Amino acid sequence: TLPSRIRVTPLPSEGLRAAPTAVRVETDNGSRTSPLHPNGAPQEIDAPPGRATYLKLTITGAQQGRPGLMGAGFTSVDIPGVQVTRLLSLPRDADPDLVSLHRGSDPGGLSPVSAEVGLHRQFSTTTKGTYTLTATALPVPGDKLDELLYTLAPEQRRRLTATADSTSRLGASLTPRNLVDGDLTTAWIAGDNPTLHLRWPGKRPIGEIVFAAAGGLSTRPEQVEISSPDGATTASVDENGLARFEPIRTDRLDIKITRAAALTVHNPVANGEMQLPVGLSEVYVPALDDLRVPQPEPTETFQLACGQGPVLAIDGTLHATAASGKLSDLTERRPVEVSLCAGPQRDGRASLPAGTHRVEAGDTGPLALTDITLTRNKATPPAQRPRALTVKDAAGDRRSLTVGAGEASYLQTYENANAGWQATLNGRELPSLRLDGWQQGWLIPEGEGGEVRMEYKPARVYEAGLIGGALALAALAALALYRRRTEAQPTSPTPPAPPAPGSVLGLAALTVTLALTAGLLAALLIPLLALVAHFRHTLLPLVALLAMTAAGTVAALQAGEPASASAGAFGPVAQLLALTALTAALVTTPRNAPDVHAVPGGDVPGRSPQGVERNHPEPHPVRSAPEETPRHGTGPAGPVTGTPVAGTRDQRTDPGQERPQ
Numbered sequence: 001t002l003p004s005r006i007r008v009t010p011l012p013s014e015g016l017r018a019a020p021t022a023v024r025v026e027t028d029n030g031s032r033t034s035p036l037h038p039n040g041a042p043q044e045i046d047a048p049p050g051r052a053t054y055l056k057l058t059i060t061g062a063q064q065g066r067p068g069l070m071g072a073g074f075t076s077v078d079i080p081g082v083q084v085t086r087l088l089s090l091p092r093d094a095d096p097d098l099v100s101l102h103r104g105s106d107p108g109g110l111s112p113v114s115a116e117v118g119l120h121r122q123f124s125t126t127t128k129g130t131y132t133l134t135a136t137a138l139p140v141p142g143d144k145l146d147e148l149l150y151t152l153a154p155e156q157r158r159r160l161t162a163t164a165d166s167t168s169r170l171g172a173s174l175t176p177r178n179l180v181d182g183d184l185t186t187a188w189i190a191g192d193n194p195t196l197h198l199r200w201p202g203k204r205p206i207g208e209i210v211f212a213a214a215g216g217l218s219t220r221p222e223q224v225e226i227s228s229p230d231g232a233t234t235a236s237v238d239e240n241g242l243a244r245f246e247p248i249r250t251d252r253l254d255i256k257i258t259r260a261a262a263l264t265v266h267n268p269v270a271n272g273e274m275q276l277p278v279g280l281s282e283v284y285v286p287a288l289d290d291l292r293v294p295q296p297e298p299t300e301t302f303q304l305a306c307g308q309g310p311v312l313a314i315d316g317t318l319h320a321t322a323a324s325g326k327l328s329d330l331t332e333r334r335p336v337e338v339s340l341c342a343g344p345q346r347d348g349r350a351s352l353p354a355g356t357h358r359v360e361a362g363d364t365g366p367l368a369l370t371d372i373t374l375t376r377n378k379a380t381p382p383a384q385r386p387r388a389l390t391v392k393d394a395a396g397d398r399r400s401l402t403v404g405a406g407e408a409s410y411l412q413t414y415e416n417a418n419a420g421w422q423a424t425l426n427g428r429e430l431p432s433l434r435l436d437g438w439q440q441g442w443l444i445p446e447g448e449g450g451e452v453r454m455e456y457k458p459a460r461v462y463e464a465g466l467i468g469g470a471l472a473l474a475a476l477a478a479l480a481l482y483r484r485r486t487e488a489q490p491t492s493p494t495p496p497a498p499p500a501p502g503s504v505l506g507l508a509a510l511t512v513t514l515a516l517t518a519g520l521l522a523a524l525l526i527p528l529l530a531l532v533a534h535f536r537h538t539l540l541p542l543v544a545l546l547a548m549t550a551a552g553t554v555a556a557l558q559a560g561e562p563a564s565a566s567a568g569a570f571g572p573v574a575q576l577l578a579l580t581a582l583t584a585a586l587v588t589t590p591r592n593a594p595d596v597h598a599v600p601g602g603d604v605p606g607r608s609p610q611g612v613e614r615n616h617p618e619p620h621p622v623r624s625a626p627e628e629t630p631r632h633g634t635g636p637a638g639p640v641t642g643t644p645v646a647g648t649r650d651q652r653t654d655p656g657q658e659r660p661q
Contacts, residue, residue: 002027004049007078012040013063013192018072022061027052038063042076055079087358088437090123099123099131099374101359102436118362119369128353131374133345136335137310137323137367145366146177149330152302160200160291166191168277179283180293181331187214189279194221194257196283200291203230207247209255210284211237218279219263225256234258255283296327306341310367313360314352319345323367330366338369350374387449397459403449410435411442411452420458426450510586518579525583533587544584551577 006025013019019038024031025047034045047055062072090099103119139145143163150161164176168189176196178186213220221237230250235243257278264273302325309321320343325336339348352374361369388404403411403425410433411423417434423442424430430442430452444452515523532539551574558568568574 001051001081002029002047002049002055003080004047005044006047006080007042007044008036008057008074009042009076009078010036010038010040011073011075013038018062018064020059020061020072020074021063022059024058024060026056026058027054033060040075085120085360087120087122090121090437091434092124095126096123097375097377101372101374103370118360119372120358120360121372122356122358124356125352125354128351129376130349130351131376133340133348133350133372133374135312135321135338135369135372137338137369138335139330139333140363140366140368141175141177141333142366143175145330146175148366149177149327152327152330153296159293160198160285160288161293162188162283163197163199164188164190165195165197166193168279174279177293179280182282182292184212184281187216187218187279187281189214189218190257190277194260194278196255196257198253198255198283198285200251200288203249203251204287205247205249206253206285206287208242208244208286209235210282210286211241211243211280212282212284213241214279214281216279217265217276219261219276221257221259221278221280222261223257223259225258227254227256228252296331298326298328300327301325302327302330309338309341310361310365310369312338312340312369312372313358314350315357319343319350335370336367338367387444397456399454401452401454403444403452405448406446408446409444411444413440413454415440417441418456420456421454422457423452423454425452510583514579514583518575525580526587529580529583529587532584540584540587544581547577547584548581551575551581 008023010020011017019040020036021038022033022035023045024033025045027048027050029048029050029052032046032048036045037043057074057077059072090101101119101121160180162176162179167174167176168191174187174189176188178188179196180198209226211221211224220239220241223234223236224243226233226235226245226248228248228250229252231248233245233248235245237243260275260278263276265276266273304323306322307320309323312319312321319340321338322341323336323338325334328334329336340346340350341348344351359372359374361372387406387409390402392400392402394401403409411430412435416438417432417440419432421432421440422429423432425444430444433441433443435441442452511523511526514526529540529543532543554571554574554577555569558571558574566572
């Protein structure tokens with residue numbers, strides 16, 4: 001049952017996307033439309049109250065200050081009593097002693113929308129048992145991780161700290177803490193409000209700041225407004241990132257970037273240019289050089305108490321966890337160990353009854369669970385040390401790599417499982433597996449390593465088809481050249497021309513074909529063009545030429561449009577013109593069909609048996625004359641040696657001329 005109001009959180013604009021300003025909620029009970037504040041804050045909207053089987057949100061209005069790469073959307077929709085979870089169900093096994101759960105997406109990666117939000121898995125067991133649980137988690141860059149680092153290393157809080165009013169969602173690792181870590185390989189990219197806040201212990205005179213540009217999909221600042229309780233100023237930033245101003249003695253600075261260098265990229269979605277946001281890899285204050293945050297010692301460790309680790313839910317029951325590792329693991333985003341620590345599971349064991357089980361972990365907090373392993377009896381957990389892997393060729397349908405010696409391991413690819421893939425290790429075929437329910441993988445046996453060759457077998461048939469097609473094309477070209485040479489020296493009478501299609505093929509069959517492929521409206525072109533063919537059939541080639549030229553012009557003027565836009569080559573105008581050209585070329589009526597008749601002996605009207613055109617109409621048949629005795633003499637055409645047979649030509653006369661009687 002839905003209440004009269006539900007809570008939604010729109011995606012903030014941040015200068016990279018449109019912000020929703022109005023939304024319509026539809027259920028079985030009707031619809032309600034509500035306005036939205038375009039600031040990305042959680043807010044309540046109206047909904048049709050009552051029992052419902054579905055809920056649909058439609059954004060009816062959006063505010064777009066400039067063309068963005070992404071459209072408007074929501075980060076969350078909270079419906080009381082309803083929790084939506086996408087579970088990945090593992091393949092059923094007889095009774096597994098080992099369950100390995102892995103999350104492929106990186107919770108702190110560059111993509112603003114990861115392939116999977118949290119870890120949500122479902123598997124089944126046929127008997128109850130006690131499983132030993134081990135897990136690892138990845139640090140998630142952001143304000144919560146910064147706060148955790150300051151808690152674990154209090155001395156860092158007594159140094160220079162940096163915060164920001166907004167951070168771009170191009171990646172979770174773009175935290176403002178990167179601006180004072182002394183590492184130029186990390187960066188911060190501003191959101192829609194590029195304002196920084198620097199804090200440090202004790203007042204010092206500050207007269208210059210270096211803003212190191214991050215590059216990539218960001219631009220550099222050109223002007224900043226600097227304010228503090230002890231003074232304010234406006235400073236220009238040169239091409240090297242240096243800003244000089246009258247010194248201000250203070251222990252804090254608020255820096256707002258008011259002008260950025262013009263740097264745009266083409267936005268194909270909006271078909272326009274988009275200004276890139278400001279990005280910095282470091283904010284260096286020479287007067288505070290001794291207060292810069294140092295990198296932690298490689299051997300320095302940390303321990304999160306029970307309940308401070310990431311939350312883990314098994315069959316709907318929340319379990320407290322503890323985490324441990326090195327401080328450098330948190331700053332460099334390496335996996336840290338996580339274990340159960342409270343209640344009956346304090347020894348890292350979980351009791352599971354027979355049936356279906358759900359294991360879930362979210363992304364909230366500074367740590368996100370990525371790997372969970374459940375083992376019981378004498379099952380061996382996965383290898384702790386991965387085998388060495390060197391990729392030689394990872395592209396195409398044939399790939400090669402080398403693996404080192406070690407324990408039995410899985411060779412995993414980020415592709416769908418496909419029976420066509422085969423892999424061999426030193427010539428021996430490897431067992432093919434389906435990992436995580438969808439990924440292609442193979443089992444590398446324990447022992448020595450070697451060279452692994454992967455091949456997509458169906459590609460051979462495809463390559464053979466390409467080679468065969470090329471050979472057939474070459475043979476066709478050779479045959480055409482051969483026929484052309486032989487036709488240049490005719491030795492036999494010209495064969496009769498094939499008859500033109502009549503009304504059945506030229507009209508009826510064409511109408512049915514066009515109606516089935518292009519619709520009934522397109523089939524109306526045939527009777528129109530049939531009238532043209534009947535009365536002025538010489539216009540059909542011109543109609544076909546002009547229509548196809550116009551279709552190509554329309555497609556070229558609107559090139560680049562997607563098929564869903566119904567424009568360009570996929571638009572109704574270009575499609576109609578192309579159909580008109582095709583119909584004009586194919587339509588045939590008895591009136592415009594050429595009248596070609598074969599004559600005895602293979603002679604075609606208007607052409608002599610020798611293939612030479614006649615210069616006058618075909619003569620009337622000559623009456624037979626009685627046979628005469630051969631005589632000698634001269635006549636109008638010259639000497640004769642005999643009397644020709646009536647109705648034949650004198651071979652001594654020119655082609656196409658009858659001998660006078």
